[in-house]
């Protein structure tokens with residue numbers, strides 16, 4: 001029997017089966033070797049009557065959807081198959097939490113499986129990293145009365161005997177930093193923490209912005225595509241300190257130059273509406289048109305609806321007064337990514353890891369000095385950004 005979505009009702013402990021029912025919750029976004037190792041050890045050591053992976057509901061950002069449950073379930077199936085657990089009797093993937101359409105507390109999941117398996121001993125499986133946060137969990141009394149915590153030791157987290165009662169699994173279990181794994185996937189890399197079958201399933205389903213990267217690769221010159229990836233790399237590194245969700249940072253950075261290699265006539269057509277000083281810009285500094293054209297194309301061709309992502313693309317070349325965190329992050333990452341060989345970019349990049357605001361101001365300064373030294377026309381938005389930053393500084 002293959003692991004499968006558990007039906008809404010009717011799943012029971014197998015007749016005559018002995019052993020506990022194990023519940024293993026998590027985002028599984030994506031499932032990695034650490035998840036599989038923990039599950040394999042629990043299956044081996046406890047011989048449960050049933051084992052449920054319970055992928056959590058994931059809160060969507062405005063218009064940026066997380067990887068949907070059916071895709072995460074497919075990735076879990078690929079991970080289990082890769083570990084030789086694909087046909088394991090009693091192993092299921094439950095849609096219970098994903099079906100609720102909201103964040104579900106562990107005690108609620110335990111209550112669900114308590115109804116499904118009346119009388120069976122329930123075990124809630126987790127790594128010792130999760131146990132560290134147990135004091136903040138809702139209804140710990142209910143949880144401990146109705147289930148037993150089953151904990152695997154993960155590097156960097158001790159199994160403390162001072163907190164909640166639990167049973168420890170024998171062995172030590174690798175942990176993968178899911179944020180780092182997702183960042184690598186957004187950049188089209190193949191992180192070693194994922195099994196080959198999971199990577200193939202991700203690629204087949206074009207998850208983690210795979211579709212966007214494929215379209216961009218076709219639309220851009222190889223050098224521009226590389227610049228795009230390097231901008232996204234820096235944006236992802238700086239996103240946590242900027243308070244920007246990583247998927248938004250990756251999407252904006254990947255798409256920021258999506259119109260850059262179109263003929264100018266096409267760029268001019270795309271930025272026909274709402275572009276400030278359009279006629280002068282097209283005449284005096286046509287290179288800037290790709291930013292407004294890029295925002296229009298991101299919406300039209302790539303289906304982006306998030307106004308913050310579109311705004312960030314729109315002003316990435318000129319800057320503008322009042323830029324939000326994502327727009328500032330993109331402006332900085334475009335200017336200072338590792339593909340920029342000039343000295344000022346290297347200095348701004350180094351500064352960005354210490355003080356992003358200072359790095360942002362420095363990027364604006366260097367860009368303006370460069371434009372002035374060339375004797376060219378300066379877009380009023382760039383001057384407006386400069387002035388707004390001086391006002392903030394003196395105020």
Ligand SMILES: [Fe+2]
Nearest residue numbers: 256257316317
């Ligand atoms: Fe650009």
Ligand SMILES: [Fe+2]
Nearest residue numbers: 227256257334
């Ligand atoms: Fe760029």
